[in-house]
Amino acid sequence: MTRTCLRRDELAAFLRSRRARLRPAEVGLPDGVRRRTPGLRRQEVAQLAGMSVDYYIRIEQGRGPHPSRQVLSALARALLLSRDEREYLFRVAGESPPPAAGPSRELTPGLRYLIDAMTETPAYLVDAAYDVLAWNRLATYFVGDLASVPATDRNMIRWMFRRPAEDSHWTDPDLIRFVRTSVADLRAAYGRYPGDRAVQQLVTELLGTSPRFAQLWAEHDVAERRPIVKRVPHPELGPLEFECRVLHVPETDQKMIAYVPEPGSPTQAVFRRLAERVAP
The missing domain is CATH 3.30.450.180 (Beta-Lactamase)
Structure with missing residues (x-):
């Protein structure tokens, strides 16, 4: 897989925007807790992605190590990214997107x-x-x-x-x-x-x-x-x-x-x- 330049600021901004658009109910979390800002909390994204809160915070703040492909895949699942969004996530993180699993047979x-x-x-x-x-x-x-x-x-x-x-x-x-x-x-x-x-x-x-x-x-x-x-x-x-x-x-x-x-x-x-x- 080809690795290119990691655009930390763009990756951080993209993750923040995708986190803010999600409601807890969409990812199976209780929706009744009062929230000061829309969307999921950072610790909730970290929990859904199976990583430490500190590690996720450093990524979203444009700090920390280069995220691995496994980490990017976990974030894509946690944030319910579309195929286009998933591809964009990998590219701004300096990675080539993973191949699609198979041809789409969905008839819109x-x-x-x-x-x-x-x-x-x-x-x-x-x-x-x-x-x-x-x-x-x-x-x-x-x-x-x-x-x-x-x-x-x-x-x-x-x-x-x-x-x-x-x-x-x-x-x-x-x-x-x-x-x-x-x-x-x-x-x-x-x-x-x-x-x-x-x-x-x-x-x-x-x-x-x-x-x-x-x-x-x-x-x-x-x-x-x-x-x-x-x-x-x-x-x-x-x-x-x-x-x-x-x-x-x-x-x-x-x-x-x-x-x-x-x-x-x-x-x-x-x-x-x-x-x-x-x-x-």
Whole structure:
């Protein structure tokens, strides 16, 4: 882990501000004791973090030794820091933030509403391991009706490499480019979440079942997904052409994938007719 400059004054101010915003009830302490100032007392933070009061006071006053990573993790838990706040705490303390435990699979209401509101655009949401978390009506024409698929099997990369080796899709340059970038993006997630069992199991499974995946994985390409133009000979809708736009959701490390046709194009007309057909 990389250690950089400890900014004592900023660390002290940040800890004081996070301590002041918390109510005792939020951390399981009685709320009835009269307090001269809002927030937790220093001794309460020290107790919650499992350290001596004197040691915590010296940190909050900008004195004392360089806090260890264990101390910073304990303070982050005691002060109920968000992921962004936890990262900031480590950085001002001169430490690189610890890796996240695993990809977020939480579906926020706002993203659910946004996907549903895209009535003329196929769209779906995936986590960093490409598990599909949500989709709209038009997306079912491309990813299927996932409501009937077990949640553990809603993975785009697994679907890609289940195609037989003789499948004609493997001769499509656009598909090959899409697959390569997806594998490179999965490797980036593999590096970000070294302790996540689901990501590790997916990679292990595909290494054992798909020689094509094993070949691409061995190339060690690492890159986040970028937009590409896709040409799809859809069995029901006919030939389609659209930009596969990838919208990153920073707070959850998720991606919204939307199929965006050129305005006035035949594909846009198909999507509009389809939207009318599936409208509730």
